[in-house]
Amino acid sequence: AKADPVKAKQIVETVCAACHGTDGNSVAAANPTLAGQNSHYLYTQLKAFKAGVRKDPTMLGMASMLSEDDMRNVAAYYSEQKPKDREASDKTQMPLGAKIYRVGNAGTQVPACMSCHGPAGKGLPDQYPRLGSQHAGYIVKQLNDFKAGANRKNSPMQDIANRMSDAEMKAVAEYISGL
Numbered sequence: 001a002k003a004d005p006v007k008a009k010q011i012v013e014t015v016c017a018a019c020h021g022t023d024g025n026s027v028a029a030a031n032p033t034l035a036g037q038n039s040h041y042l043y044t045q046l047k048a049f050k051a052g053v054r055k056d057p058t059m060l061g062m063a064s065m066l067s068e069d070d071m072r073n074v075a076a077y078y079s080e081q082k083p084k085d086r087e088a089s090d091k092t093q094m095p096l097g098a099k100i101y102r103v104g105n106a107g108t109q110v111p112a113c114m115s116c117h118g119p120a121g122k123g124l125p126d127q128y129p130r131l132g133s134q135h136a137g138y139i140v141k142q143l144n145d146f147k148a149g150a151n152r153k154n155s156p157m158q159d160i161a162n163r164m165s166d167a168e169m170k171a172v173a174e175y176i177s178g179l
């Protein structure tokens with residue numbers, strides 16, 4: 001099916017904007033910024049919520065209302081919005097955050113996040129989600145969800161999160177939010 005930006009905008013304005021913003025830049029840290037996120041990734045997450053594979057009660061309800069075409073449409077719409085630059089709020093976390101993101105931790109075999117999510121945090125279309133400009137609070141929750149394997153299962157993120165300490169998660173999340 002061809003993308004339908006008019007239909008997408010209608011769904012976004014009436015349903016999603018309350019939490020993710022009309023332009024995909026959310027305000028509350030619990031609600032991820034969707035602006036500029038890879039379209040394929042957004043679509044696969046909506047599918048996962050709807051199937052109950054990625055567990056979130058709110059998003060289960062939202063995704064359940066969307067048809068296959070709706071999911072592709074809103075994914076395309078949000079991917080075309082511009083993410084707002086954000087500044088890391090806790091600068092003391094930068095040295096450790098940058099180290100994890102760019103080099104990893106050889107001692108515990110945490111790989112450099114950059115190797116998949118890219119040096120500027122843009123990800124890779126069809127393969128890896130964008131992380132740059134994301135809320136640090138949301139990133140920390142996702143890493144903990146991967147680690148617990150309850151709400152969200154995914155290889156390689158589950159294995160990576162398993163090897164990370166709370167301090168490393170917090171630091172890398174702050175670093176990522178400023179990318």
Ligand code: HEM
Pocket residue numbers: 011012015016017018019020030031032034037042043045046055056058059062063066074141
């Ligand atoms: C997560 C899309 C409506 C709250 C997500 C994600 C997508 C998405 C794609 C995953 C993002 C990622 O993995 O980076 C949408 C669409 C909506 C919608 C297309 C409208 C049809 C809402 C509404 C709320 C909400 C109305 C609040 C009441 C959340 C929260 C998460 C989330 C809290 C994070 C869940 C978690 O911690 O894993 N949404 N959303 N969304 N959304 Fe929505």
Ligand code: HEM
Pocket residue numbers: 032044100101110111112113114115116117127128129130131139142143153154155156157160172
């Ligand atoms: C997803 C962080 C390393 C592959 C994610 C997400 C976060 C994250 C927060 C969820 C994004 C969202 O919900 O919007 C990190 C950090 C890393 C790291 C902090 C370094 C410590 C890697 C590496 C790879 C990778 C090295 C590739 C080998 C992926 C994939 C997803 C993902 C495929 C999508 C998962 C899905 O479809 O549910 N990562 N990542 N990540 N990451 Fe990473």
